[in-house]
Amino acid sequence: xxxxQGCFSFLPDLTNEQISRQVQYCLEQGWAVNIEFTDDPHxxxxxxxxxxxxMFDLRDAAGVMMELDQCRKVYGxxxxxxxxxxxxxxxxxxxxxxxxxxPKDEPxxxxxxxxxxxxxxxxxxxxxxxxxxxxxRYG
Amino acid sequence: xxxxxxxVRGKERYKSGVLEYKKMGYWEPDYQPKDxxxxxxxxxxxxxxxDPIEASAAVAGESSTATWTVxxxxxxxxxxxxxxxxxxxxPVPNSPGxxxxxxxxxxxxxxxxxxxxxxxxxxxxxxGFKPLKALRLxxxxxxxxxxxxxxxxxxxxxxxxxxxxxxxxPLLGATVKPKLGLSGRNYGRVVYEALKGGLDFTxxxxxxxxxxxxxxxxxxxxxxxxVNKAQAASGEIKGTYLNVTAGTMEDMYxxxxxxxxxxxxxxxxxxxxxxxxxxxxxKWARRNDMILHLHRAGHxxxxxxxxxxxxxxxxxxxxxxxxxxxxxxxxxxxxxxGDPATTRGYYDICREDYNPTRLEHxxxxxxxxxxxxxxxxxxxxxxxxxxxxxxxxxxGEDVILQFGGGTIGHPMGIQAGATANRVALEAMILARNxxxxxxxxGPEILxxxxxxxxxxxxxxxxxxxxxxxxxxxxxxxxxxxxSVAM
Numbered sequence: 001x002x003x004x005q006g007c008f009s010f011l012p013d014l015t016n017e018q019i020s021r022q023v024q025y026c027l028e029q030g031w032a033v034n035i036e037f038t039d040d041p042h043x044x045x046x047x048x049x050x051x052x053x054x055m056f057d058l059r060d061a062a063g064v065m066m067e068l069d070q071c072r073k074v075y076g077x078x079x080x081x082x083x084x085x086x087x088x089x090x091x092x093x094x095x096x097x098x099x100x101x102x103p104k105d106e107p108x109x110x111x112x113x114x115x116x117x118x119x120x121x122x123x124x125x126x127x128x129x130x131x132x133x134x135x136x137r138y139g
Numbered sequence: 140x141x142x143x144x145x146x147v148r149g150k151e152r153y154k155s156g157v158l159e160y161k162k163m164g165y166w167e168p169d170y171q172p173k174d175x176x177x178x179x180x181x182x183x184x185x186x187x188x189x190d191p192i193e194a195s196a197a198v199a200g201e202s203s204t205a206t207w208t209v210x211x212x213x214x215x216x217x218x219x220x221x222x223x224x225x226x227x228x229x230p231v232p233n234s235p236g237x238x239x240x241x242x243x244x245x246x247x248x249x250x251x252x253x254x255x256x257x258x259x260x261x262x263x264x265x266x267g268f269k270p271l272k273a274l275r276l277x278x279x280x281x282x283x284x285x286x287x288x289x290x291x292x293x294x295x296x297x298x299x300x301x302x303x304x305x306x307x308x309p310l311l312g313a314t315v316k317p318k319l320g321l322s323g324r325n326y327g328r329v330v331y332e333a334l335k336g337g338l339d340f341t342x343x344x345x346x347x348x349x350x351x352x353x354x355x356x357x358x359x360x361x362x363x364x365x366v367n368k369a370q371a372a373s374g375e376i377k378g379t380y381l382n383v384t385a386g387t388m389e390d391m392y393x394x395x396x397x398x399x400x401x402x403x404x405x406x407x408x409x410x411x412x413x414x415x416x417x418x419x420x421x422k423w424a425r426r427n428d429m430i431l432h433l434h435r436a437g438h439x440x441x442x443x444x445x446x447x448x449x450x451x452x453x454x455x456x457x458x459x460x461x462x463x464x465x466x467x468x469x470x471x472x473x474x475x476x477g478d479p480a481t482t483r484g485y486y487d488i489c490r491e492d493y494n495p496t497r498l499e500h501x502x503x504x505x506x507x508x509x510x511x512x513x514x515x516x517x518x519x520x521x522x523x524x525x526x527x528x529x530x531x532x533x534x535g536e537d538v539i540l541q542f543g544g545g546t547i548g549h550p551m552g553i554q555a556g557a558t559a560n561r562v563a564l565e566a567m568i569l570a571r572n573x574x575x576x577x578x579x580x581g582p583e584i585l586x587x588x589x590x591x592x593x594x595x596x597x598x599x600x601x602x603x604x605x606x607x608x609x610x611x612x613x614x615x616x617x618x619x620x621x622s623v624a625m
Contacts, residue, residue: 001372001373004373004374004375005304005375007308008565008568010561010562014569018569018573021572021573021574022569022573025572025574042374043304043373046301046304083306090297090492090510090513092297093297093300093301093306095306095307096306096307097304097307108371109370109371109374110371111371120360120401123367123402125367125370
């Protein structure tokens, strides 16, 4: 399966050129771009690991692309995403987030159903990969 | 217009009998509205022969302290404070016989945090007043002191995006069709296909409550199976607006509680349940971490005609105070009423923290929202993937685009319909961020995206010539004019 979190998951994987243009757009809006990675892409896991701090005060997308390159060298077998933070009043949260790296094989999720009273069902979404310890989940 | 106060003062003012409204203190052209006053702008159409000043003063009077004759009991009160004061009357541009009347109300006239009280005061009595042919409440300035007495949207745009984990693009939805007749099982099928195909939300229609063909519990159970299955299949958070509208508050609370128990992230109500019920549900939603969708069912009965009723921009303001998270606010390009400038005004009212006066958008007052949460506008009704560039241009990024027919009517099926919409949207956002002139290059951008997406190709083909070009019945009265260079 293909996890479709993030802004551009329904498009073919973005090239570095395309990623760089999106980063440049974020920087021009005054947003700080952060690189995050995980091997636990559960839809409610918002805490992906941070590759350093959000890059404040950056002007040129090349800086982010260099860091992304480094991150891919270490965690290229995991999901990597870029998130852009807007600190302006009234927003103070993420403005854009998209996946830029995926494991070769995306095992996806199992839906567990626990039947309880009144035809009600308690649902649990489980990542197939997360049954193994962190760092040994893909490949 | 006549700029002199005609107010009769002292003992004469309270002599038994009938006195014109403009002489009773409801016309005060010298009055300077206070920062804490509520200001209402009415479009007044007096009966033939009725003085527009007197008609406007009557509106001020009948929406505050006045009755048809002088009463001595006024003298037991600080009556001058409680009288609404019409302070400005001017002819409506290009509309003979119509006048804009600006009326200020002291804050003490209103109960804190109650739309029911606000609306009972402002529109409770005066719309049937005989000396008027027609009356329309066009806009209101709500002072910060009053705004702060309301909860505001239970969740707000930012937190909704955080909870849904969706940033940087409009959200996508679809209303399940047919509106009526599907069983719970069949209904769940539509929800699953649409969500799995790439939509973020599906939606009950306004009149889907609990009918013989599908009782509400059936719908909720099958819908949540669909939501959870689609979440697992995509790895994304999904939601379906479960409509909890019912005949009594007790029934609505029961349905809302069940939605929560099933793990739904969102519930829905209809405007027709009434302002107090809406505020109750907004408080419930805040307490229970639930996004609250409002379907503006019934609004066109009083918002659409330009000369009588209440403008939708006022309803949007009231609903932001009342505390809903989503509100249908027009599509511009779709099948329902909405001219671009007026719609832009509604969207600004929903989404901005400060609205400057913009007469060309029908926004008559500067409005501070005092950090009240933002309200997510919803565009729904007769829109399709081929219009994506226009939708993004007119409506911006913080909006929910709902393609009902444009998803479910896709020739290759519902999943394909959903995928077509999602691909079209992502391609357009990508292009916009890259700095392309996406509005003009829109068709090209879509055609290029369709090269690797058969469902989009097929959607563009089927709906290529569908547009709804009719004249709007409600438009701004002012057109932008170049400012005079001195």
